Amino acid sequence: xxxxxxxxxxxxxxxxxxxxxxxxxxxxxxxxxxxxxxxxxxxxxxxxxxxxxxxxxxxxxxxxxxxxxxxxxxxxxxxxxxxxxxxxxxxxxxxxxxxxxxxxxxxxxxxxxxxxxxxxxxxxxxxxxxxxxxxxxxxxxxxxxxxxxxxxxxxxxxxxxxxxxxxxxxxxxxxxxxxxxxxxxxxxxxxxxxxxxxxxxxxxxxxxxxxxxxxxxxxxxxxxxxxxxxxxxxxxxxxxxxxxxxxxxxxxxxxxxxxxxxxxxxxxxxxxxxxxxxxxxxxxxxxxxxxxxxxxxxxxxxxxxxxxxxxxxxxxxxxxxxxxxxxxxxxxxxxxxxxxxxxxxxxxxxxxxxxxxxxxxxxxxxxxxxxxxxxxxxxxxxxxxxxxxxxxxxxxxxxxxxxxxxxxxxxxxxxxxxxxxxxxxxxxxxxxxxxxxxxxxxxxxxxxxxxxxxxxxxxxxxxxxx
Numbered sequence: 302x303x304x305x306x307x308x309x310x311x312x313x314x315x316x317x318x319x320x321x322x323x324x325x326x327x328x329x330x331x332x333x334x335x336x337x338x339x340x341x342x343x344x345x346x347x348x349x350x351x352x353x354x355x356x357x358x359x360x361x362x363x364x365x366x367x368x369x370x371x372x373x374x375x376x377x378x379x380x381x382x383x384x385x386x387x388x389x390x391x392x393x394x395x396x397x398x399x400x401x402x403x404x405x406x407x408x409x410x411x412x413x414x415x416x417x418x419x420x421x422x423x424x425x426x427x428x429x430x431x432x433x434x435x436x437x438x439x440x441x442x443x444x445x446x447x448x449x450x451x452x453x454x455x456x457x458x459x460x461x462x463x464x465x466x467x468x469x470x471x472x473x474x475x476x477x478x479x480x481x482x483x484x485x486x487x488x489x490x491x492x493x494x495x496x497x498x499x500x501x502x503x504x505x506x507x508x509x510x511x512x513x514x515x516x517x518x519x520x521x522x523x524x525x526x527x528x529x530x531x532x533x534x535x536x537x538x539x540x541x542x543x544x545x546x547x548x549x550x551x552x553x554x555x556x557x558x559x560x561x562x563x564x565x566x567x568x569x570x571x572x573x574x575x576x577x578x579x580x581x582x583x584x585x586x587x588x589x590x591x592x593x594x595x596x597x598x599x600x601x602x603x604x605x606x607x608x609x610x611x612x613x614x615x616x617x618x619x620x621x622x623x624x625x626x627x628x629x630x631x632x633x634x635x636x637x638x639x640x641x642x643x644x645x646x647x648x649x650x651x652x653x654x655x656x657x658x659x660x661x662x663x664x665x666x667x668x669x670x671x672x673x674x675x676x677x678x679x680x681x682x683x684x685x686x687x688x689x690x691x692x693x694x695x696x697x698x699x700x701x702x703x704x705x706x707x708x709x710x711x712x713x714x715x716x717x718x719x720x721x722x723x724x725x726x727x728x729x730x731x732x733x734x735x736x737x738x739x740x741x742x743x744x745x746x747x748x749x750x751x752x753x754x755x756x757x758x759x760x761x762x763x764x765x766x767x
Contacts, residue, residue, distance in 0.1 A: 326377050327594050334371050336746070339696035340749070342673060344756065346740045346765035349674035349693070357753055357761065372685035372692075379541055379691035383461045385749075386444065387486035389706070390459055393446050397538075397647075398519040399508060400445035400655035402458060402662040403500070403526070406438045406669075408676030408690065415681050417467040437676065439690065440466045440496055442504055442664040443522075445655060446709045448728070449587040451479065456587075457710075457728075458661035460669075462504065463686035465692040466496045484667040494530035496520075501536045508538075519652070521659040527641060532609035542654050542656050545608060545641045547571040551603045551616065563606050570639035573598060574618045581620065584650040588657045589624050589633060590727075593634050596620040599649050605641065615642050665697075673697055700734050 302589045306597050316569045326332050341354040355361060355368050389401075410418045419433055426432035426600060443458035449707045469487045472480045489495075505518050522531075539648040548569050555561035581596040607612055617666040619638040625631070642652055671674040680686050712726055719726055719741075729737075742749055743757040749756060 317467040324379050326375070328375065331375050331377070333370060334367065335448070337754060338371065339370065339692055339751055340738075340742075340752075340754070342702060343645070343692045343696055343735055344742060344761065346761050347675075349677045351678050351680070351689075356763075357756075359760060367642075368422055369682075369685070372680065372688045377696070379688045380462060382462065382691065382695040383463075383698065384507065384510065386459055386461050386695075386702055387507050387513075390444055390446055391508075391511050391513055391516075391701055394513075394516065396518055396651055398651055399513060399656060400447075400514045400521060400658065401442050401461065401504060402521045402659040403442045403497065404523060404662050404666075405438055405440050405525070406666045407434065408439065408670070409434060410436045410676070412679070414682050415686055416683055417465060417686050419470070420470050420523065422469070435648065435687070436470065437690075438466050439495075440464050440493070440500060441662065441665065441694075442500065442663050445521075445658050445661065446705075447658070448705070449592075449655070455590070455728075456658040456661055457705070458658075458665050458699060460665055460698040461507065461667060461693050463691045464500065466493060466498070471568055494526060494528055497526055497531060498534040498536075501539050503538055503541050509743070517644075519655050521656045523659075527608070529608050529610070530603070532612060532614075532641075532643075535612070540642065540644045542640060542642045542644070542652055543641075544656075545616075545639045546571060547637075547639055549605060549641075550607060551605055551614075554602060561638075562611065563604055570616060573600060573616065574620070574637055574639075580647070586650070586654050586657050592754065593622060593624065595622055595647060597653065603643060609641075612643070613645060615645050616640070617642065617653065621652065633723070669697060672731050672735070695706050697731075700738070701731070704729055704734055713748060718726070 313661065315604075326335060329357050337358045338351075338354050341357040342349050345357045347353060351368060352365070355365055360368070370575075394400075407421060409422065409703045412418065413435075415437075417437055420433045420435055421438060423432040423434040440462075441460060441464075442462040446457045446459060447517075448457050451453060469484060469491055472484050501518075501520065504520070506519055508516060516538075519542055520539065520543070521542045524546065526543045527545050531543070532541065548571065550567045550569060552564045552567050574740075576591055579600075581598055584595050584597060585592050586595050587593075597620065598616075600616040603614050603616050604611065617638075617640040618639065621635050621637050623632040623635050625633070638656075640653075640656060642651055658739045673693060675690050675697075678689050680689055710728060710735070712719075712729045717731050717736050739761065740756070743758055746754075746756065
């Protein structure tokens with residue numbers, strides 16, 4: 302049977318979530334291969350290359366072509382892998398909003414034959430000098446799970462989308478004028494903001510498919526998505542919470558009887574913060590390990606002529622609230638925050654809590670790159686390059702979801718004993734979950750026997766030393 306040809310139904314006897322994964326693959330034999338690679342990507346030691354994943358699964362003496370063909374020839378869509386995450390995480394959202402943080406991330410690459418790779422700004426470069434890096438760019442959306450409602454711990458972010466958004470290739474200097482014209486048109490149609498607008502509708506559709514028809518999707522984004530392209534795109538059931546510049550020119554509606562739509566009097570969020578006639582309000586938000594008192598101001602019915610056009614917005618100005626995690630630690634949160642949101646009614650507290658929990662997507666980026674080595678697979682096929690990282694991120698998201706479902710949100714006795722410098726950890730880290738997964742697979746090999754796996758500590762160390 303050739304690759305990509307639809308074949309038999311998923312094997313019987315699989316649990317519900319695993320059968321859902323099997324249905325998204327066109328062949329019966331593709332399912333165990335994909336699951337083996339996903340599990341090997343979690344428990345592997347060292348760099349997560351495809352050859353090391355094969356050795357971790359004990360396939361070093363078999364043909365390796367099928368492992369690579371899983372991403373290049375097997376016809377399956379990677380984004381539907383997150384449908385199970387949506388369905389299982391939806392019951393944790395009790396309020397009217399489903400908070401999702403969206404941000405872009407970059408994966409380092411060294412192969413010059415990878416067509417999606419391009420030179421871009423290195424986010425780790427110092428502020429006084431901009432460095433460039435060759436790599437891939439992905440747009441990630443992480444679903445917020447507010448664990449602080451039932452446990453004394455910060456929220457957890459579960460990745461629900463990981464989409465490759467490469468830049469349009471720039472033509473050569475001596476290229477024809479028609480090619481340059483097509484390039485300028487393509488840049489406007491396929492930039493990062495346009496891709497984000499397309500993702501908004503896709504995330505809303507995924508939420509409705511999971512059963513969240515009555516929920517409102519609240520997207521928390523940073524300043525790179527606070528622009529005209531994003532705010533003028535209206536998606537039903539989707540609201541935005543974006544961090545704005547302190548010098549953005551805002552205004553109210555012109556008075557009745559005037560032929561103007563915008564009032565000629567303009568103001569900035571920084572001026573609102575310094576205006577003593579506007580009173581401060583108080584909200585109790587969870588951040589920095591406990592609930593804290595946060596002061597904020599709000600203005601409803603404002604307009605951003607240069608960004609949102611005639612779309613009515615709501616301005617939230619959050620006062621800086623410095624705090625220390627310990628007496629000798631440094632001060633955190635020393636600057637004010639200026640937020641523009643499309644939510645015009647309701648309390649500001651839930652919206653502020655969604656944005657305060659947005660930093661968990663940065664934790665996802667760090668764990669995906671440093672702990673799980675997403676992007677380290679040495680692939681250059683045009684189809685394989687964007688698909689293999691999505692499989693690893695989906696496995697990582699399923700691992701984070703399985704932790705509170707199986708053992709609760711707190712860090713219980715199931716996990717390994719913490720070192721003395723981490724004795725106050727309130728929730729399991731990604732390394733704790735991986736360590737527990739390795740232990741369970743090594744001590745209970747019958748659980749993985751149906752996948753043709755025989756994991757052991759010796760096989761893991763031998764694969765890492767190869």
